[in-house]
Amino acid sequence: MKRKNLITLLWISLVTSMFFFIFFTDEKNVENFLLTVLISFMYSFILGAGNGLINDFLNKKFPWSEATTKRAAISIVSILIANIILVYFCNYVNFVLIQKAVNTAEYFSGRYNFINWFTINVALLISAFLHARGFMEELKKTSKKEVVEQKLIAKSANAQFESLKNQLDPHFLFNSLNVLSSLIDENPRQAQKFTASMSKIYRYVLEQKDKELVTVEDEIEFAKTYCDLLKTRFEDSVDFVFDVNKEDYRRYVVPLSLQLLLENCIKHNFATSSKPLIIKVFSENDTLCIENNLQVREQMKESAGIGLSNIVQRYSLLTKKNVFIEKSEDYFKVKLPILLAKPNETSIKVEDNDKAYERAKKRVKEIKSFYGNLISYCIIIPFLIIVNLITNPKHIWFYFPMLGWGIGIVAHGMSVFAIGKNWEEKKIREILEKQDKR
Structure with missing residues (x-):
């Protein structure tokens, strides 16, 4: 002890x-x-x-x-x-x-049965107090531990997201310089035009790379500009088709996701005038799809895999919706979830952690209220018993407050641990989960 x-x-x-x-x-x-x-x-x-x-x-x-x-x-x-x-x-x-x-x-x-019975009741009340205090101490430790864990998760998620976003700047610059290097030898005039276009595009990259989400409209406009830049190099070897629903324009996607996927299409497929590479960007069931006909080129060296993996990881930090990849003998398609969230908000996972913490905090307050009630009962009822036995032992009246308050404590305990609002919260979660799956 x-x-x-x-x-x-x-x-x-x-x-x-x-x-x-x-x-x-x-x-x-x-x-x-x-x-x-x-x-x-x-x-x-x-x-x-x-x-x-x-x-x-x-x-x-x-x-x-x-x-x-x-x-x-x-x-x-x-x-x-x-x-x-x-x-x-x-x-x-x-x-x-x-x-x-x-x-x-x-x-x-x-x-001595009455004395034994009375002493046992007092001992049980004291024991209940000790066990309740032990529970509160354990609950306090667990709550502190959970708060620290939630903060670490939030910090880790933000740090990981920042790391992923920081990949975009050098990655885009490196690939653009490779294209420019190829154009200088093939077509110097086009290289000059490419350089001017690249400066405009790179400005967008710098502006958007620090955002969590951008509108579909902004991303489509940027993608079209980037496609013009690619057409400068590949001319009739590559063709782009955009068919995105206007109602999706005010919704959101991860920034530079289209640019990375368009870049992947060019990188992993060959394109010629006789066999052009056709890249389609269109809406489909709350997703933004990027599809190309499959004309796989032989890779001289293994790909670093930054583009697609970067998009998948950034979406995983923002939403529970997944990025889907479809591949057949004829085509390759990537489906990006279109989100309703506003840009520049704290990431969804961090919000979920905050909400979970608030729910846990409210739950702790309810439990503390119950055990405060129980501890008061354990202190006051023995005092009333002693007062009753000292002042008027022939008329036993302490049963009334003991039973009345005891019933109230049982009802309070049931509301906190058993019946209470748990079923309501459970139903709310079930309804929200069903809506998320639609």
């Missing part, structure tokens, strides 16, 4: 002994005071240490954070059995061995 708990038990023993010595001891002398202190220490340390050891053992075997329902059931059974045994033992030592008020046969004959 921890030193802090031992000090707490010491103070409880002193306060209890003073209370019983002042209100229940007829002859107030040093001998009776020491006897009262001894008995109080025995009850406090045997009951307190016994329940503390049970709580520590259950914390190791059945942590609250991993098996809450199972732990609660085991705690109820274990403290009930343990406190009955400990109370009978303490009362036996007190009345038979220390005070010698009765012998063993008289003690177990039923004469």
